[in-house]
Amino acid sequence: FFSGLIAMQSLESVVAGLFLQAIKNSFPALKAGVKPLITPGRDLSNGEFQCNNAMQMPKLLKDENISDAPRTPGDIGKLIVQNLPQNDVILDTNVAPQGFINIKIKKDYVGSMLHSILKGGLLPPPQKKQRVLVDFSSPNIAKEMHVGHLRSTIIGESLCRVFEFCGHDVVRVNHVGDWGTQFGMLIAHLKDTFPDFKTTTPPISDLVGFYKESKKRFDADPDFKDRAHKEVVALQGGDEDNLKAWRLICEVSRVEFEKIYKRLDVRLEEKGESFYNPFMPNMVQELLDRKLAKINEGATVIVSGERKSVSTITPADVERVLQYYYLNSPISEQLALIELLKTKNIVVANKEGVECLNAGTAKKEQLFELSKISQTIMDLASLGKCTKAIGEALVKTEKTKQGPKYTVDPSFVALVRDVPDLVTIDGDNEKIFVPKFSHPYMIRKRDGGFTYDTTDLAALRYRVTEEKVERVVYVTDSGQEGHFMMLFAAAQDAGYLNPETHHCDHVGFGLVVGPDGKKLKTRSGETIRLVDLLDEAPRRSYEESVKREQEKKEKAQEKGEEYQGLTEEELRFNSEVIGYGAVKYFDLRQNRLTDYRFSYDDMLNLEGNTAVALIYAYVRMRSIARKAGLADTENVLAELEKAHPEGLSVSLVEDREWTLGLHLMRFAYMVDRMTEELYPNQMCDFLYQLVKMFNDFYQNVPILKSEDRDQKLLLCEVTAKILKEGLYLLGIDVVEKL
Numbered sequence: 204f205f206s207g208l209i210a211m212q213s214l215e216s217v218v219a220g221l222f223l224q225a226i227k228n229s230f231p232a233l234k235a236g237v238k239p240l241i242t243p244g245r246d247l248s249n250g251e252f253q254c255n256n257a258m259q260m261p262k263l264l265k266d267e268n269i270s271d272a273p274r275t276p277g278d279i280g281k282l283i284v285q286n287l288p289q290n291d292v293i294l295d296t297n298v299a300p301q302g303f304i305n306i307k308i309k310k311d312y313v314g315s316m317l318h319s320i321l322k323g324g325l326l327p328p329p330q331k332k333q334r335v336l337v338d339f340s341s342p343n344i345a346k347e348m349h350v351g352h353l354r355s356t357i358i359g360e361s362l363c364r365v366f367e368f369c370g371h372d373v374v375r376v377n378h379v380g381d382w383g384t385q386f387g388m389l390i391a392h393l394k395d396t397f398p399d400f401k402t403t404t405p406p407i408s409d410l411v412g413f414y415k416e417s418k419k420r421f422d423a424d425p426d427f428k429d430r431a432h433k434e435v436v437a438l439q440g441g442d443e444d445n446l447k448a449w450r451l452i453c454e455v456s457r458v459e460f461e462k463i464y465k466r467l468d469v470r471l472e473e474k475g476e477s478f479y480n481p482f483m484p485n486m487v488q489e490l491l492d493r494k495l496a497k498i499n500e501g502a503t504v505i506v507s508g509e510r511k512s513v514s515t516i517t518p519a520d521v522e523r524v525l526q527y528y529y530l531n532s533p534i535s536e537q538l539a540l541i542e543l544l545k546t547k548n549i550v551v552a553n554k555e556g557v558e559c560l561n562a563g564t565a566k567k568e569q570l571f572e573l574s575k576i577s578q579t580i581m582d583l584a585s586l587g588k589c590t591k592a593i594g595e596a597l598v599k600t601e602k603t604k605q606g607p608k609y610t611v612d613p614s615f616v617a618l619v620r621d622v623p624d625l626v627t628i629d630g631d632n633e634k635i636f637v638p639k640f641s642h643p644y645m646i647r648k649r650d651g652g653f654t655y656d657t658t659d660l661a662a663l664r665y666r667v668t669e670e671k672v673e674r675v676v677y678v679t680d681s682g683q684e685g686h687f688m689m690l691f692a693a694a695q696d697a698g699y700l701n702p703e704t705h706h707c708d709h710v711g712f713g714l715v716v717g718p719d720g721k722k723l724k725t726r727s728g729e730t731i732r733l734v735d736l737l738d739e740a741p742r743r744s745y746e747e748s749v750k751r752e753q754e755k756k757e758k759a760q761e762k763g764e765e766y767q768g769l770t771e772e773e774l775r776f777n778s779e780v781i782g783y784g785a786v787k788y789f790d791l792r793q794n795r796l797t798d799y800r801f802s803y804d805d806m807l808n809l810e811g812n813t814a815v816a817l818i819y820a821y822v823r824m825r826s827i828a829r830k831a832g833l834a835d836t837e838n839v840l841a842e843l844e845k846a847h848p849e850g851l852s853v854s855l856v857e858d859r860e861w862t863l864g865l866h867l868m869r870f871a872y873m874v875d876r877m878t879e880e881l882y883p884n885q886m887c888d889f890l891y892q893l894v895k896m897f898n899d900f901y902q903n904v905p906i907l908k909s910e911d912r913d914q915k916l917l918l919c920e921v922t923a924k925i926l927k928e929g930l931y932l933l934g935i936d937v938v939e940k941l
Contacts, residue, residue: 212328213872214292214313214865215241215252218306221290222254228286229279230272235263247858250297250305251865257283257302276302310855313864317853317921321840325928327369328871330878335366336374336666339678340464340471343380344456345389347411348463348733350723350801351680354712357787358795359678360469360934361883362710368932369878374472374672378662379460381453381475385414387435390448391427392417394434401447410455466737467783468934479661483653486661487646495697496646504643507692510627510634516611518594520637525593527638528622539621541573543614547596561592640685644693659690663707664699674706676881681711681796710881713798715790723801741782743803744815748774748781748941769940777938781807781815784935788814791933792887812891814935817926820894822941823901824923831907831916839920843913853921854914859900863922866896870925874932883933890929897922 219239226237240255257280264272273279280298287293292312297305320326339359342348359375366373392413397405407413420427438445457473464471487503490496496505506527511520525540541558544550553559553570563569599610619635620626627634646657666672677687687709694700700707717723723731752768759766769777789806793799809815828836835842844851855864866889873889876882897919906915927937 213870213875214308214316214868215243215872216328216875217292218252218254218308221287221292222256222283222304225283225287226256228288229282230260230264230269232267232269233263234267237263244305247862250295251308252306254280254283254304254306255302257298257304280304308865310861310864311852313868314853314855317864317867318840318917320921320924321853321917325870325924328875330369330371330875332370332372333673334372334374334671335674335676336376336670336672337363337366337676337678338376338378339363339676340469341378341380341679342456342460344453344475345385345410345414346456348460349730350715350733350736351730352733353715353736353786354790354795355678355680356464356467356469357790357934358710358712358883359676360467361791361886361932362676362678362877362881363470364932364934365874365877365886368928369874374666374670375470377460377471377473377475379456379473379475382477382480382658384432384435386438386449386452387431387433388417388421388427389414389452390434390438390445391431392420393448393452400451401444405451407452407455410452410459463733463737467787468936476655476658479658479665482661482665483657486664487653487657490646490697499643501649502645503647504645505693505696506638506643507640507689507696508636508638510636513611513616513633513635515609516598516635516637517607517609518591518598518600520594520635521597521611521615522591522594523638523641524619524625524635526641527643528619528625539618543612543618544593544596546614547593549593549596639692640689644689646693656686656690656693659686660693660697660699663690663694664697667694667699667705673704674708676708676710678710678712681713684709684711708881710795712795713793715801716798718800718802720798720800736786737783740786740803740807741779743807744782744785745774745778747807748778773940777941780936780938781818784814784818784930787934788817788887791883792891794884795882812887814930817890817894817930818935818937819941820897821923821926821930821937822939824897824919824926825939827906827919828916831912833916839916843916847913851913851917853917854911855918856911857900857904859896859904860915860918863893863896863900863918866893867922867925870929873929877932886929886933890926890933893922893926893929897926 219241222239222241223237226233226239237256240259242253242255244250244253257276260279261274261276264274273282277298277300280302284296284298284304287296292309293306294309295307299305337359339362340352340356342352363373363375393400393405396413397403397407421431422428434445438449453475463469487496490505491498491503496503498504499506508523541550544560549561550573551559551561551568551570553572558573559570560573561568561570597612597615599612601608601610616626616633616635625636627636644656644660645654646660647653663675666675679687687707691700691707691709694707695702715723748769752774756766756768785806789801790799792812806813807815809819825836828839833839833842840851853864855861869889873886876885900918904915906912906919909915930937
């Protein structure tokens with residue numbers, strides 16, 4: 204029944220499926236959906252897993268008035284165990300008085316699953332297949348890729364590999380910055396420097412230097428600046444000469460980008476900002492026609508939010524309403540709001556009798572004189588100075604058995620009635636529009652120009668409607684999270700995104716910082732070029748490899764032995780694999796939301812949680828088969844089965860073998876988590892623990908001299924396969940010999 208399916212599932216999901224069926228069998232009348240609560244066991248002597256559903260069942264049964272069922276968690280746990288379907292997975296169960304169920308797994312089952320990996324390859328966990336677009340890297344044309352592009356590029360590549368491994372249709376998009384005002388100065392400088400560019404390709408090898416030269420002229424020469432503006436207008440108007448110059452500049456950048464991507468083993472399909480230019484005018488007009496966008500002080504905007512009955516307005520709603528509608532109002536136009544806040548002790552008089560905004564707490568005042576505030580009242584609120592105090596002052600919250608009950612101050616309702624389109628009447632029900640964000644999503648400026656917001660909305664619309672993408676993943680720095688939350692809301696308001704069929708994720712990440720905790724820069728204060736960083740890691744790796752080779756050679760000579768080390772070609776190849784892998788892994792092992800300190804010494808360390816240590820562990824695993832004298836080390840299972848026609852199982856007899864085998868079975872679970880939560884460090888943690896468990900097994904359990912040597916060799920081989928696949932999903936290669 205389970206064969207073929209379980210080979211692709213994690214052990215957790217298999218156990219969860221069995222207990223879900225047991226719960227359904229135990230309580231057929233239960234209508235509420237129940238999710239199996241399966242966790243790893245705290246003590247393997249009691250069980251490898253634990254089911255905790257019985258503790259929550261009494262409340263569910265009581266809520267649905269199911270009276271013919273056990274009442275205590277302990278008795279409920281026993282009933283669940285009695286109703287487990289027949290299976291080849293669970294060896295034994297034990298129900299604690301508190302209700303949790305200890306679960307012991309059959310070693311034969313785990314062994315057979317690991318054997319199937321050696322026999323048929325490593326299969327992905329079952330997932331509903333989707334068309335997934337990952338938007339990552341996205342450098343700017345005419346600018347060099349720097350260390351800041353590293354995180355987006357390697358995180359995005361890793362996510363693509365995981366989605367592809369799971370069988371999804373993955374679209375890899377490089378949304379390059381290939382349009383904008385900077386091209387005016389570049390085209391003007393190109394025409395001056397290479398006037399025959401239309402017939403002879405200019406020898407621009409240093410595009411960054413070319414950019415700096417044009418920027419210097421742009422800042423210093425008013426006439427050149429004026430020409431640059433005219434060149435932009437001509438470019439946007441479709442002038443053929445300017446389009447040719449623009450394409451030439453883009454191509455020079457594209458060649459340099461591709462060199463970086465080749466070194467990092469990254470694949471991308473370029474579809475830059477310019478691609479979406481033709482779609483933007485019609486999109487904006489369509490949104491206006493459908494009244495999904497509106498004109499606000501000359502600009503065209505989308506305001507995401509919802510209309511809520513006055514009786515349901517919360518303190519947080521009040522904060523958002525005031526932040527949005529009063530954010531740009533000067534103090535002189537907020538007199539009614541000031542008078543209201545006086546009654547709530549938010550606006551108070553200081554010791555000198557001067558009116559102040561109290562942006563502090565009940566315990567400690569923090570007063571700002573209104574006459575000296577350059578920002579508006581709600582500017583201070585939006586900075587976190589007093590939003591909570593204002594919201595709580597204007598909405599009374601009462602706790603009830605049914606949940607919190609809110610009563611909004613009538614003075615607040617009277618105040619916002621004067622704001623156009625804010626308050627509406629639906630019969631006897633008065634509703635207030637509550638924006639989701641503190642400012643609108645601008646899709647056209649007052650001067651008629653489009654914005655990055657427009658481009659991103661047009662891109663998302665195209666991806667969903669034309670490319671038929673079901674999931675879109677944006678990999679950018681965490682500072683852009685607010686922008687993407689507004690983009691997703693605007694796209695949903697416009698009807699481009701259907702929450703039932705589409706899903707959007709923003710995969711944010713922190714900064715790469717130096718030893719001082721500040722943004723990583725060169726000694727001269729400039730941003731580190733990515734190409735320099737990628738040169739340095741393999742160079743250091745090579746120097747360390749040469750040093751180790753020399754030490755090995757000297758030791759062999761002392762013993763009078765001949766040493767056949769690595770060739771120069773092998774040393775160079777290994778140094779690149781290890782150097783690039785070290786840079787990638789050091790980044791990916793971090794929680795992507797945090798900043799991290801960049802350190803070559805740490806990332807190239809032979810010990811600890813580094814790519815170097817993991818690659819060395821892989822080489823050790825693969826070398827065991829060679830030391831065993833196997834003729835075919837590429838297909839260990841087939842080679843060993845020649846001597847075991849009756850069949851050969853994976854050894855899980857020793858405690859360390861069993862611990863290692865159980866961990867190997869978590870690989871599918873980690874893959875599932877990565878596709879759901881989009882954190883590559885979860886796979887890094889899994890692989891690091893895997894290597895630690897293998898090293899413990901290797902150092903304490905005889906392999907080559909044991910009676911069940913061949914079974915242990917299979918365990919080493921399946922461990923190597925899963926380690927190699929896990930590193931591949933992170934974008935990291937391995938070597939076979941060091």
